[in-house]
Amino acid sequence: MGHRSFCRLQFTTAAALFLGGCGGGDGQDSILTTLLEPINEGRLSSNALTAFFVESFAAFEDKANELRNSQKYKEQEISWYVDTNEDRQHNQDTEQLYNSYSLASSRVEYAHAVGLTGLGQTIAIVDEGFLTTHETIAGRIIDGGMSGDALSHGTAVASVAAGNSATMIGVAPGARLLFGNFTSAANLAEATDLARTVGAVVQNNSWGFPTIPATSSEFDRLFVQGNYRQYLTALRAYTQNGIVVFAANNDSSDSQSTIMEALPLFAPELETSWLAVINGVPEFDNERVLRADRVSAACLDAARWCIAADGTWMAANDNPNNQGYSLAIGTSFSAPVVSGAIALLAEAFPNLTPQDLRARLIATADNGFEGFAATGRLEVIPGSGFYHDYSEEWGHGFLDVRAALLPIGTPVATMADGRWHCAQR
Numbered sequence: 001m002g003h004r005s006f007c008r009l010q011f012t013t014a015a016a017l018f019l020g021g022c023g024g025g026d027g028q029d030s031i032l033t034t035l036l037e038p039i040n041e042g043r044l045s046s047n048a049l050t051a052f053f054v055e056s057f058a059a060f061e062d063k064a065n066e067l068r069n070s071q072k073y074k075e076q077e078i079s080w081y082v083d084t085n086e087d088r089q090h091n092q093d094t095e096q097l098y099n100s101y102s103l104a105s106s107r108v109e110y111a112h113a114v115g116l117t118g119l120g121q122t123i124a125i126v127d128e129g130f131l132t133t134h135e136t137i138a139g140r141i142i143d144g145g146m147s148g149d150a151l152s153h154g155t156a157v158a159s160v161a162a163g164n165s166a167t168m169i170g171v172a173p174g175a176r177l178l179f180g181n182f183t184s185a186a187n188l189a190e191a192t193d194l195a196r197t198v199g200a201v202v203q204n205n206s207w208g209f210p211t212i213p214a215t216s217s218e219f220d221r222l223f224v225q226g227n228y229r230q231y232l233t234a235l236r237a238y239t240q241n242g243i244v245v246f247a248a249n250n251d252s253s254d255s256q257s258t259i260m261e262a263l264p265l266f267a268p269e270l271e272t273s274w275l276a277v278i279n280g281v282p283e284f285d286n287e288r289v290l291r292a293d294r295v296s297a298a299c300l301d302a303a304r305w306c307i308a309a310d311g312t313w314m315a316a317n318d319n320p321n322n323q324g325y326s327l328a329i330g331t332s333f334s335a336p337v338v339s340g341a342i343a344l345l346a347e348a349f350p351n352l353t354p355q356d357l358r359a360r361l362i363a364t365a366d367n368g369f370e371g372f373a374a375t376g377r378l379e380v381i382p383g384s385g386f387y388h389d390y391s392e393e394w395g396h397g398f399l400d401v402r403a404a405l406l407p408i409g410t411p412v413a414t415m416a417d418g419r420w421h422c423a424q425r
Contacts, residue, residue, distance in 0.1 A: 312333070
């Protein structure tokens with residue numbers, strides 16, 4: 001795919017924790033607008049899966065290809081490896097070379113090709129600090145949030161979700177940003193309440209408790225008896241009308257999820273508004289993902305509400321000249337790909353609820369690649385008869401924004417009670 005950046009990544013323990021879970025054509029004639037029949041307390045709609053934005057992207061292939069090969073896009077076509085022996089050179093025998101292109105593997109260019117940018121939507125980002133004057137995000141930050149110190153991690157996360165400059169483009173470059181702080185339980189509750197107040201469609205969390213496992217005793221210690229009770233109350237209120245996205249841990253050897261990405265195990269009322277995200281590097285063609293390498297923890301206990309995206313980006317940093325960029329790799333940067341995708345869908349489907357948008361991302365996640373082995377099935381909308389396979393390793397598979405904008409599935413049978421069944425991806 002033309003020029004690739006080539007980067008060496010040297011992980012230390014501290015770096016691993018830092019990067020871890022701690023204009024298009026018209027096309028308007030094919031846009032479907034409908035009045036929805038709410039189900040499940042208004043959070044899921046009966047035609048969440050039958051609505052579509054375009055019937056086909058055939059008329060937009062040239063535009064999508066132009067974007068995919070543009071300078072701002074190609075900045076994200078990156079070859080990289082982990083320098084395990086710290087000799088500052090690639091050892092082909094012991095250090096695997098990864099070829100990442102997150103924008104293209106998530107099919108974001110198709111949304112941009114039809115003019116979707118997340119315009120009118122707000123993405124809330126909870127992190128430790130942000131350089132609010134960076135050229136990728138300046139001018140689209142909502143007043144009243146908690147920006148904290150100017151730090152690279154939060155700035156990079158924000159640029160992946162919604163950045164736009166002469167140098168890079170993020171997933172939802174037209175979206176507004178609301179910043180929050182995770183440095184205390186009180187700050188988390190305040191940030192989540194503010195996200196609800198301003199109507200943020202999604203809240204991105206590229207942080208977590210990497211040493212706290214997802215167990216009922218830890219849930220009780222933190223959220224029932226401990227200081228995070230108010231935060232859980234805020235999450236329950238926010239998820240009535242918004243989606244929470246959490247980065248999974250980065251340790252690929254983990255055998256159990258950590259508490260935050262798996263929180264719906266213990267607070268099941270959160271599940272229809274919750275997404276966990278892992279980091280994978282897919283090999284793909286223009287139709288589908290062919291195979292993939294997982295470079296983070298697996299979905300594990302969070303598999304039922306988990307999807308994958310490539311978290312490799314040349315992203316904004318905290319350089320005080322406001323034009324700095326550096327390599328960012330980890331689930332911290334796959335999560336905002338998914339959060340940005342929610343904002344794109346919110347613009348595309350103004351009559352769908354945030355929970356509907358989440359359902360569309362799950363229903364269209366690409367899980368047909370080599371090595372995917374299903375361990376469960378989820379009925380994406382209760383009562384719809386539409387099921388999607390998931391696995392403990394990959395969850396529902398890789399984010400596919402293009403598929404989420406198209407008609408979903410191929411109806412194969414209509415049941416006597418009016419339900420319909422679809423061929424699965």
